[in-house]
Amino acid sequence: MPADADVLDRTFHALADASRRSIVVRLSEGPASVSALAEPLDMSLSAVVQHIEVLQKSGIVRSEKVGRVRICRLEPAPMGEIEQWIARHRRVWEGRLDQLGDILESTYGRNP
Amino acid sequence: MPADADVLDRTFHALADASRRSIVVRLSEGPASVSALAEPLDMSLSAVVQHIEVLQKSGIVRSEKVGRVRICRLEPAPMGEIEQWIARHRRVWEGRLDQLGDILESTYGRNP
DNA sequence: CCAATACTTCAGTGATCACTTAAGTGTCTG
DNA sequence: CAGACACTTAAGTGATCACTGAAGTATTGG
Structure with missing residues (x-):
């Protein structure tokens, strides 16, 4: 490990x-x-x-x-690490499920 | 809750x-x-x-x-929720990090 | 100096966790 | 239809969790 x-x-x-x-x-x-x-x-x-x-x-x-x-x-560093982990995998399954990608985007917003 | x-x-x-x-x-x-x-x-x-x-x-x-x-x-929905939670708070304490300098300065007696 | 303050440390408890083994229940496949 | 296959369910175990209360140890304000 x-x-x-x-x-x-x-x-x-x-x-x-x-x-x-x-x-x-x-x-x-x-x-x-x-x-x-x-x-x-x-x-x-x-x-x-x-x-x-x-x-x-x-x-x-x-x-x-x-x-x-x-x-x-x-x-902030450890938070950044788990955020990265999530973002890395979210990208993959956002491509797989378009309608939920839209929900995420409308809730989370598009600005940085 | x-x-x-x-x-x-x-x-x-x-x-x-x-x-x-x-x-x-x-x-x-x-x-x-x-x-x-x-x-x-x-x-x-x-x-x-x-x-x-x-x-x-x-x-x-x-x-x-x-x-x-x-x-x-x-x-993907629950992942989105925790990503949102992290993003919401990361933003706050990333702004806070800039103020850490101010905190140190005020502690060591420099200008606010 | 002394007593309130701000933790700190320790031991204990009941619940949940991350497994295990053993004995099922359906579902194909030859 | 038999037996392999893909789980499913149940019971148990030792470790960790989220607390509690009691008894500390430094600090500090009056």
Whole structure:
């Protein structure tokens, strides 16, 4: 198993959870502390820390400690990798199913 | 929350496994039977069937029985949905990356 | 200095995962 | 019609998951 598959495994897995995706959405608005990320989530701080660890292991999130506060922020590279993977295969099956290609285009838009 | 999050959960989860992704890659070249999909994989047929079930529950794969053979094919819609999700947020934090310089500058006391 | 703050670490639990083997059920083919 | 073929279903196993609560460790504001 190459390291590449591992990165895809971890990144897809990290995003396969609504709580973790909500953390990603929150971080896309800017860096945040662990407790700030925990605040809207209905679970223990411990659980949130564990979600952040999953995101960190995938490489989506990086963090640094500033005093007693841990500041988390997004790292776009792994996302780019899975987006590439999808785009690579989507192109093939878009050619196979024209009507769904149209649906995608009308929803997703044509601009870059 | 909504069914939308559920679709993302299932789709990201379905793609978070190298064996399942290899099935997707194989199917992007055209429809295939269960045993054709199983052939390159080093596991029991039963295990492959279970992987296909995961892919079907996510909506990525559809299948129909023709005689004693089950033919599987790709369904692009759920992929489009996660691609949309990624594209939506990637755009935000790519813009954010430009502001990372600003954050560092303000931290180290340069002009905003 | 001391107590609130912001995590951190650890152990445990029930659920889900990724398999396995074994024993089916239909469907062709000779 | 028999037996190979292509799954299908069921039950079980060990690992990982998504939590919890309790007990830490640094930091920091008053």
